[in-house]
Amino acid sequence: MAVLPTNANPAPSPIQVPMRTRYYDGVTAEALDVRVRASTIDLTISRADNSTVVARWPVTDLIVLGDTEHEAVPAVAPRGSDARLVIEDPEQRRQLAQTVPALERLARPRPSAGGRIALFGSALVIVIGLFWGGVEYGSEAVAPLVPHVLQAKLGEAVRDELVDGKEMCLGNAGLVAINRLANDLGKAAGHPHKITVNVVKGGPVNAFTLPGDILVFYSDLITQAKDSSQVAGVLAHEIGHAVHYHPIKGLTRQFGVDVLLHSLTGGFSDIGTLTSGGGLLLALRNGRAFEREADATGVELLEKLGVRADGVASFFEQLMGKETSDAAKMLGMWSSHPPTAERILATKRPSTGRPAFTEAEWAALRSVCGETLRDPSSTRTPKDPPTTVRPRPR
Amino acid sequence: MLHCSNERPWAPRGCVTDVSAAPAPDLTPSRPVYDGSLGELYGIYLRHLALMVLTLGWSRFWGRTRLRRYLWSHLSILGDRFEYRGRGRELLFGFLFVLVLLALWFGLIWALWYFRLREHPVPGLSVTNMFSVSLALLGLPLAFVGQYAGLRYKLTRTRWRGIRAGLDGSAWGYGMRATFLTFINAMTGQLMLPLVSVGLARPRIANARVGTLHFDFAGRAGDIYGRYIGYYFLNILMWVVAIAVVAVAIGGTFSDLDTKSEEFTKLFSEPSLRTLVLAAAIGFAAYLLFGLLILPVRCWWQAYLFRYLVSRTRAGNVLFASAISTWQMWGFLVLNYLIVVLTLGLGWPLVMHRTLRLVAQELWIYGAPNGASIQQPADHGPGYGEGLLDMFDVTGF
Ligand SMILES: [Zn+2]
Numbered sequence: 001m002a003v004l005p006t007n008a009n010p011a012p013s014p015i016q017v018p019m020r021t022r023y024y025d026g027v028t029a030e031a032l033d034v035r036v037r038a039s040t041i042d043l044t045i046s047r048a049d050n051s052t053v054v055a056r057w058p059v060t061d062l063i064v065l066g067d068t069e070h071e072a073v074p075a076v077a078p079r080g081s082d083a084r085l086v087i088e089d090p091e092q093r094r095q096l097a098q099t100v101p102a103l104e105r106l107a108r109p110r111p112s113a114g115g116r117i118a119l120f121g122s123a124l125v126i127v128i129g130l131f132w133g134g135v136e137y138g139s140e141a142v143a144p145l146v147p148h149v150l151q152a153k154l155g156e157a158v159r160d161e162l163v164d165g166k167e168m169c170l171g172n173a174g175l176v177a178i179n180r181l182a183n184d185l186g187k188a189a190g191h192p193h194k195i196t197v198n199v200v201k202g203g204p205v206n207a208f209t210l211p212g213d214i215l216v217f218y219s220d221l222i223t224q225a226k227d228s229s230q231v232a233g234v235l236a237h238e239i240g241h242a243v244h245y246h247p248i249k250g251l252t253r254q255f256g257v258d259v260l261l262h263s264l265t266g267g268f269s270d271i272g273t274l275t276s277g278g279g280l281l282l283a284l285r286n287g288r289a290f291e292r293e294a295d296a297t298g299v300e301l302l303e304k305l306g307v308r309a310d311g312v313a314s315f316f317e318q319l320m321g322k323e324t325s326d327a328a329k330m331l332g333m334w335s336s337h338p339p340t341a342e343r344i345l346a347t348k349r350p351s352t353g354r355p356a357f358t359e360a361e362w363a364a365l366r367s368v369c370g371e372t373l374r375d376p377s378s379t380r381t382p383k384d385p386p387t388t389v390r391p392r393p394r
Numbered sequence: 395m396l397h398c399s400n401e402r403p404w405a406p407r408g409c410v411t412d413v414s415a416a417p418a419p420d421l422t423p424s425r426p427v428y429d430g431s432l433g434e435l436y437g438i439y440l441r442h443l444a445l446m447v448l449t450l451g452w453s454r455f456w457g458r459t460r461l462r463r464y465l466w467s468h469l470s471i472l473g474d475r476f477e478y479r480g481r482g483r484e485l486l487f488g489f490l491f492v493l494v495l496l497a498l499w500f501g502l503i504w505a506l507w508y509f510r511l512r513e514h515p516v517p518g519l520s521v522t523n524m525f526s527v528s529l530a531l532l533g534l535p536l537a538f539v540g541q542y543a544g545l546r547y548k549l550t551r552t553r554w555r556g557i558r559a560g561l562d563g564s565a566w567g568y569g570m571r572a573t574f575l576t577f578i579n580a581m582t583g584q585l586m587l588p589l590v591s592v593g594l595a596r597p598r599i600a601n602a603r604v605g606t607l608h609f610d611f612a613g614r615a616g617d618i619y620g621r622y623i624g625y626y627f628l629n630i631l632m633w634v635v636a637i638a639v640v641a642v643a644i645g646g647t648f649s650d651l652d653t654k655s656e657e658f659t660k661l662f663s664e665p666s667l668r669t670l671v672l673a674a675a676i677g678f679a680a681y682l683l684f685g686l687l688i689l690p691v692r693c694w695w696q697a698y699l700f701r702y703l704v705s706r707t708r709a710g711n712v713l714f715a716s717a718i719s720t721w722q723m724w725g726f727l728v729l730n731y732l733i734v735v736l737t738l739g740l741g742w743p744l745v746m747h748r749t750l751r752l753v754a755q756e757l758w759i760y761g762a763p764n765g766a767s768i769q770q771p772a773d774h775g776p777g778y779g780e781g782l783l784d785m786f787d788v789t790g791f
Contacts (some may be wrong), residue, residue, distance in 0.1 A: 020473070022473070024557070026556045026557075026770060028557070028766050028770070029555040029556075029557045029763065029765040031472075031473075069437075069438070070460055071463060082557075084477075084555075086475065113434045116438075116441070120437060120440035120444055121440050123440075123444040124440055263450050264446065264447060264738070264739060
């Protein structure tokens, strides 16, 4: 084995390929240092050491392989041949191209790196901007056109996934009450589809809207609400999501972001997993705009029905004022529904108007999970028939 | 004079007569030269990215080809530049070919389901399930097949002094061999790694050629087993240390919190912001610890393995060697990875640039081939390429 010059890295500072002209005949790997004489008829290639002519290429056959943007030294070759002529000296290449117009590409100056970076960097930014605009506009336009059956199917699948292993509250009168108000609000907005509200037992204090006008409420939200107007406020907010087709728009956008990131990073799996986090972040940011729209629409719908509309703001205030020990329960609400001061200000309304639910409706809703929820310390007596059931196995 | 030595891998095994009468072979050292510029590379890459977004990724075949043309052409050995003559459409055809194969495979699975299982469905076994499970099982062998076939494609599109390179041998044979070795290695707790490394390096090196000049590979797993066993137990020791440190740190944190066990379970069943922050901090610390203790050991082994594999490679009378250090290997494996991931892929040209500079700095070539004896090969290689690689292996470019 050859001895390795370990410590001796005799790096001559400017590493360069010597400025020579090389000829390869395409048959063997023999490399010849050559001189080239060009006429308008042919290219005469002769050995640099003894002037023996090694090749004579007719000008009409000549091509340049590659270009000066990518190839350090584009090679000259007769069409269809494996032979190559490589001229390292740019000045010599320029002279050759002057004599032989067919070799014009040989003399093109290397495009400046800075210029290219500026050009294609801004092109990239513009293309991403256009793509993003297309997704934004496209999801806006397309979402309402997605067949409702399809949306509902998707929504049901997501709901079943989300509530899997949790108890559904099936108190009939309570469900009727909340569904009644939900559809009243939907009608007030001119929404053409039926809205379905499901109640899941337990926490977090949250509610969400799925594609196909399917709403899911957690019973903790109903339990911890000070009064019926707060539940009505959250419900109206969710109806705001539904009538604006936010869920399907959100999905469309997320898909768009995925496609964009995939085309930008295509080929790196690790980046793929990393960007799925980035995509989520973007979807969340997107969510903020949706939230504001849903807030505004929710309050508007309540006022349209002549119902007390102070519930949204008062609910956010209550969430914000909660002590940190309840932070865990709020986490779910925080992530997609940040109760910012700005949102409270925007949804602040006087406590006038008729109540959203009748006394009987509100009582039924409070016990939708089969317990008298007015007094949290009371436990169910064995006489009470259990009205909570597990979701049916799929 | 009789010579009995194991130190010369290129001598025939056992004792041979020393032919000291013959003239000393030419062993003039040289290194590859890379004269690309990072700025120019970025110009090409940004153009590629803009086109990727515009075409939703379909321009990747042509973009990849342009990048390779740049990199190949700026790398030279013995004063002669490489040339990349692949075409974007060859990569497109390769991709479409594998797409068609997958469609046929899905059709087959669907037919199986339709005619056999539809009447008597097995719970949890839908058509899509069967398809994705079969792909997951086939994915690893196919990725290996794709790696070998991809190497063949790249080599047959590579020219040096006008002569095409190439790779003989069967990609499917390599895929089966690689799958088997990987499986055995996993079954034996990684103790077979030298066997795997040498066993997979051999076909890739010994089947490679430039024109009619074949590479030879004289590596044996036995040569590196001693060092590997040392690495193996050092690695385990580092894991034990790392886990112990993490355990002590976690124990300390929670005794500080003075948490009762029910509160402890509550902490995890209903995560608060504090729990999340705590978990993130612990995760980060563990990651850092892992990076400090375990990665250097792994880089030390990888650098050693690379030096070994290079030194046992020969092309005719040309010998190779590398003095790559653990630190350089760290830059190659860890730093490059971090650059790509933390820049969301925008650092990719920098990584490529760094890699080629490393090759130019740390690969030594002794002697020069007799060019006149190397013939242009008759075959032109496959007409399309890298479909499997595109589909199953995501580490390439
Ligand atoms: Zn909302």
